[in-house]
Amino acid sequence: xxxxxxxxxxxxxxxxxxxxxxxxxxxxxxxxxxxxxxxxxxxxxxxxxxxxxxxxxxxxxxxxxxxxxxxxxxxxxxxxxxxxxxxxxxxxxxxxxxxxxxxxxxxxxxxxxxxxxxxxxxxxxxxxxxxxxxxxxxxxxxxxxxxxxxxxxxxxxxxxxxxxxxxxxxxxxxxxxxxxxxxxx
Numbered sequence: 001x002x003x004x005x006x007x008x009x010x011x012x013x014x015x016x017x018x019x020x021x022x023x024x025x026x027x028x029x030x031x032x033x034x035x036x037x038x039x040x041x042x043x044x045x046x047x048x049x050x051x052x053x054x055x056x057x058x059x060x061x062x063x064x065x066x067x068x069x070x071x072x073x074x075x076x077x078x079x080x081x082x083x084x085x086x087x088x089x090x091x092x093x094x095x096x097x098x099x100x101x102x103x104x105x106x107x108x109x110x111x112x113x114x115x116x117x118x119x120x121x122x123x124x125x126x127x128x129x130x131x132x133x134x135x136x137x138x139x140x141x142x143x144x145x146x147x148x149x150x151x152x153x154x155x156x157x158x159x160x161x162x163x164x165x166x167x168x169x170x171x172x173x174x175x176x177x178x179x180x181x182x183x184x185x
Contacts, residue, residue, distance in 0.1 A: 001028075003038055006099045009185075010114040011085055012040070013101055014073075018108055027108060029075060030133065040112065042071050044133040049077070052123040052130075058161035060120015061086055061146045061170070065179040068139035069115040072132045079128030080104035081121045086151050086173070089116040092182035096173055098153050103130075116180040118146050122155050144179075145170035 004013040018025040028034075035041065052059070061084070064070045074083055084100040102124070103109050113119045121130060148161070150172035155161070 001034060008087060008094060008099060011099060011117065012112045014110040014112060016108060030073065042135050044135060046134040046137055047131065048134060049129065049131045052128050053126060054162050055123055055126050056157055056159060056161050058120065058122040058148055058163055058167065060167065061118035061148055062120060063088065063118045063144050064136065064139060064142040065144055068136050068142035071115050071135040072113040072119060073110055074103065074113060074130060074132040075110040076103040076105055077129035077131045078105050079123065079125035081123050081128050081130060082156050083111050083121045084153055085113050085117040085119050086146065088118050088178045089180045089182035090178045096151060098151055100153065120148060122157060122161060124156065146176055147172045150174065
């Protein structure tokens with residue numbers, strides 16, 4: 001598995017090796033032992049799967065607050081999406097900055113989103129599926145969001161995004177009181 005570091009120390013792009021032949025391919029999308037050897041020892045407890053029918057569907061920017069904060073390992077099962085994380089750790093030198101990466105069925109890449117980062121994506125093709133592992137269970141009382149257009153993200157949109165009511169009404173980053181605190185290593 002290839003591991004690519006991003007501008008954020010703990011946000012990494014993973015590219016599992018694919019073994020293909022005339023039938024298609026096989027890949028190991030996650031392996032606890034190999035991840036631990038790479039310093040990515042996370043106890044995943046929940047898998048999520050969503051489908052977005054329309055191109056331009058934007059979901060996010062979401063997070064779960066402590067004590068139910070979640071790390072996520074995100075991949076695209078079908079189609080393509082632009083996946084984004086925003087640092088929301090108070091006091092972090094990178095607070096409010098973002099990084100984005102294209103995840104697709106074709107490229108097989110995955111994005112590791114640590115706790116303390118808001119996560120969102122926009123679909124680049126119709127009927128795009130996203131699959132992701134979570135390090136804590138969903139807790140409605142810890143659910144949070146930041147408005148998608150308040151962080152300076154260069155979303156690859158050709159028009160207005162398709163949004164949920166929750167995402168359209170989320171507070172702007174400038175008005176957001178983060179529950180996360182950065183701790184220097």
